[in-house]
Amino acid sequence: xxxxxxxxxxxxxxxxxxxxxxxxxxxxxxxxxxxxxxxxxxxxxxxxxxxxxxxxxxxxxxxxxxxxxxxxxxxxxxxxxxxxxxxxxxxxxxxxxxxxxxxxxxxxxxxxxxxxxxxxxxxxxxxxxxxxxxxxxxxxxxxxxxxxxxxxxxxxxxxxxxxxxxxxxxxxxxxxxxxxxxxxxxxxxxxxxxxxxxxxxxxxxxxxxxxxxxxxxxxxxxxxxxxxxxxxxxxxxxxxxxxxxxxxxxxxxxxxxxxxxxxxxxxxxx
Amino acid sequence: xxxxxxxxxxxxxxxxxxxxxxxxxxxxxxxxxxxxxxxxxxxxxxxxxxxxxxxxxxxxxxxxxxxxxxxxxxxxxxxxxxxxxxxxxxxxxxxxxxxxxxxxxxxxxxxxxxxxxxxxxxxxxxxxxxxxxxxxxxxxxxxxxxxxxxxxxxxxxxxxxxxxxxxxxxxxxxxxxxxxxxxxxxxxxxxxxxxxxxxxxxxxxxxxxxxxxxxxxxxxxxxxxxxxxxxxxxxxxxxxxxxxxxxxxxxxxxxxxxxxxxxxxxxxxxxxxxxxxxxxxxxxxxxxxxxxxxxxxxxxxxxxxxxxxxxxxxxxxxxxxxxxxxxxxxxxxxxxxxxxxxxxxxxxxxxxxx
Numbered sequence: 001x002x003x004x005x006x007x008x009x010x011x012x013x014x015x016x017x018x019x020x021x022x023x024x025x026x027x028x029x030x031x032x033x034x035x036x037x038x039x040x041x042x043x044x045x046x047x048x049x050x051x052x053x054x055x056x057x058x059x060x061x062x063x064x065x066x067x068x069x070x071x072x073x074x075x076x077x078x079x080x081x082x083x084x085x086x087x088x089x090x091x092x093x094x095x096x097x098x099x100x101x102x103x104x105x106x107x108x109x110x111x112x113x114x115x116x117x118x119x120x121x122x123x124x125x126x127x128x129x130x131x132x133x134x135x136x137x138x139x140x141x142x143x144x145x146x147x148x149x150x151x152x153x154x155x156x157x158x159x160x161x162x163x164x165x166x167x168x169x170x171x172x173x174x175x176x177x178x179x180x181x182x183x184x185x186x187x188x189x190x191x192x193x194x195x196x197x198x199x200x201x202x203x204x205x206x207x208x209x210x211x212x213x214x215x216x217x218x219x220x221x222x223x224x225x226x227x228x229x230x231x232x233x234x235x236x237x238x239x240x241x242x243x244x245x246x247x248x249x250x251x252x253x254x255x256x257x258x259x260x261x262x263x264x265x266x267x268x269x270x
Numbered sequence: 271x272x273x274x275x276x277x278x279x280x281x282x283x284x285x286x287x288x289x290x291x292x293x294x295x296x297x298x299x300x301x302x303x304x305x306x307x308x309x310x311x312x313x314x315x316x317x318x319x320x321x322x323x324x325x326x327x328x329x330x331x332x333x334x335x336x337x338x339x340x341x342x343x344x345x346x347x348x349x350x351x352x353x354x355x356x357x358x359x360x361x362x363x364x365x366x367x368x369x370x371x372x373x374x375x376x377x378x379x380x381x382x383x384x385x386x387x388x389x390x391x392x393x394x395x396x397x398x399x400x401x402x403x404x405x406x407x408x409x410x411x412x413x414x415x416x417x418x419x420x421x422x423x424x425x426x427x428x429x430x431x432x433x434x435x436x437x438x439x440x441x442x443x444x445x446x447x448x449x450x451x452x453x454x455x456x457x458x459x460x461x462x463x464x465x466x467x468x469x470x471x472x473x474x475x476x477x478x479x480x481x482x483x484x485x486x487x488x489x490x491x492x493x494x495x496x497x498x499x500x501x502x503x504x505x506x507x508x509x510x511x512x513x514x515x516x517x518x519x520x521x522x523x524x525x526x527x528x529x530x531x532x533x534x535x536x537x538x539x540x541x542x543x544x545x546x547x548x549x550x551x552x553x554x555x556x557x558x559x560x561x562x563x564x565x566x567x568x569x570x571x572x573x574x575x576x577x578x579x580x581x582x583x584x585x586x587x588x589x590x591x592x593x594x595x596x597x598x599x600x601x602x603x604x605x606x607x608x609x610x611x612x613x614x615x616x617x618x619x620x621x622x623x624x
Contacts, residue, residue, distance in 0.1 A: 161314020
């Protein structure tokens, strides 16, 4: 996170992507949420030395990026941003787990390195699944899907409200923060005292804004739910989408496809 | 201290999901019953506020580093535990989806670690006890710092428990604890100081806000017990269901731990449930032991046609051992990657042409 403004721009870009009109965007959000969950569950259910068996799962992000017409480089950059964290935890594995599990000629690879690589691959897969879900569905749609899948209405409304005001308040926070930065000289005034009252003021303004919003809502007859313009339905296409992907994930989970492929090739070469 | 999907097993992730969604359902019902519809926009906007506040940094004197607000405790002080838990959970959902902080499966863990402990443990049992009914500028900072430190320590300890019982990392329990708790002691102190600064500011400017948050809450104990019972029931139930389907995986984990590290201290709380299923597991687990050539047989044993819950152990288990011998696995993996990216590339070309 370089600057607050940069983060907001990045956020908006992901939000904009969801407005695409591809066939993937038009599928009911519930199907997409469930497929993403099935994908993540299958990926994390592998044991910790699974590495090559995870590779076929790249098919899902690749297909979503392709069919959803999403910018691959943008998502790659976003995923790369979180990789250091996965590596930081994963790098400790080679220290504790030194048994050699793979031999390539005279070169031995320890279990720690394999599981470290596995953690990184898992991180890439699960993170891209979450980001792509937003990119191809959009947050409000996800909230509505969650509500129709049984999430309590209070929480769904909370998510939608939060989302509506994130842009307003982050921009306000960014302005305050920039104003403070411009007035500080030699790092003075960036400490806790000014921070406390800066955030405190932001909080009070937020509070008053909430009062105004409440009055506006009352004036417009808000009854506790947001209405969607086009209620989508869970039809045959959605069912096919859900079952097709889930079946594929099950097969990939149970059969080590790369291994089959590999033994085919190396067997043929022998 | 966001947990990541990559370090979680489905059984742990599923159990924590159950715990968090149980608590969300309970809090939603509670907030609904209060019938204070002023709270609806207030909660939403305060969530957005938290988002903004987390982005603003301040410099920590003497260290050259900077810190920012976490906000769990602050929200609880302003809104009371139920509403605050929902707000924290909603913020975490957005972070998981847009910034890939944590992940979708880890969301249950993160909501629990960052929401439950400040809202339902640190606030009623520590903050309220120290700050008392009538908070003043001396008690507020003390209460905020102690409560923030305690809440973060509990959260960090939960992270350790969840990670270790998932068994993806090889870090031993003790090392992980020694690593996590001191770091979060420092983070907790910073969080406490910031919370105290903001709460003191609000106390000076609009004391009625703090007073209003205190009043509707019948002091702890009673609601907490309900929450605990609700999420415990949900956790046990779903934990049982999840680990039934996931039973193969922790089984593979045990196997790999005893095989590779020779110690089995990584057994998690899931173990009790697994003991019940041991017989079934053993039956399943025999089959594919070290036998790569019979995946068809292994498959016929699998009851895993249930939607997303398919983590039967055989495949994973088998390949742990196979890894040792085969170059073919690596070759095959590379081929798969090439095929996958080619497929994506071609699909993209086609959809752009169309």
